[in-house]
Amino acid sequence: MRDYKWLNEYCLNRFGSAAALESILPQPSSPEELRAISDDRYLSVLSLRIFRAGLKHSLVDAKWPAFEEVFFGFDPEKVVLMGAERLESLMQDARIIRHLGKLKSVPRNAQFILDVRQEKGSFGALIADWPITDIVGLWKFLAKQGSQLGGLSAPRFLRMVGKDTFIPSDDMVAALKAQKIIDKPPTSQKDRVAVQAAFNQWHAESGRPLCQLSVMLAHTVNH
Structure with a gap:
């Protein structure tokens, strides 16, 4: 798994400047x-x-x-x-x-x-x-207690209301596979915990919200 320094430098090179990178990153709502x-x-x-x-x-x-x-x-x-x-x-x-x-x-x-x-x-x-350090726990709670909130619906709902979360989109899953964090889409609790741990590390290294790290990671996939 690569550290945040690599992720940041990759994205800066891709977008050309810190200002260009910041312009595409979402901002979560406060508590x-x-x-x-x-x-x-x-x-x-x-x-x-x-x-x-x-x-x-x-x-x-x-x-x-x-x-x-x-x-x-x-x-x-x-x-x-x-x-x-x-x-x-x-x-x-x-x-x-x-x-x-x-x-x-x-x-x-x-x-x-x-x-x-x-x-x-x-x-x-x-x-x-x-706590965002267990955002996958909130996904699980919403899916279990709510109706029709399985799959990506819980994280996408959280993003819509402004709660800080990552979303395992196709690009993000491809990036996580490339970094050997998972080898398939994180549908199991074990894989989700592994992804959470990776995001917690990047968050601790950077102070960035999960949603920003999620978008940055997705941009490390070449199209």
Whole structure:
């Protein structure tokens, strides 16, 4: 495994300057900003991520105002009361994407958010306080407790709300393979722990957020 010094120098050579490199790197939200996001907004983004999976994002985004309307602004206390009959009726609404499995995930995730609120005070508190040194643990928690949050949905949702995370995209997986950290996409907990350890080392060496390290690493793959 290469150290951060190599990663930084590689990216500086590729982009030509520190300013050019910084311009393409994401900036995570602070814990205070994450805590300030309301539960209805977390449910909206969570649902948006689920509906985007496997579909053109612009198509889903264009329909999202209609989703906001039919799901009561994603107020979890209202959404959780939506029964099977109500969800079946939404299958006749041409303004939204009519995928029953994904529609059913919305009230289930509303209940998930309410359960977290009861324990933590808000869903934002859970997201804000989870240590980035175990971000794969948060992926696992979201996938296990939430609905339709397996695969890359949990890390992509976290990136969407601003929580610092790496995302095992195809390029990042190729880069991790090149550095002999993993030999296949990190779907097992063992491989995810190995990737987390590598990112923790780069983070300790650089002070950079995981999301920036993730993008830098992906750019070490030649196209």
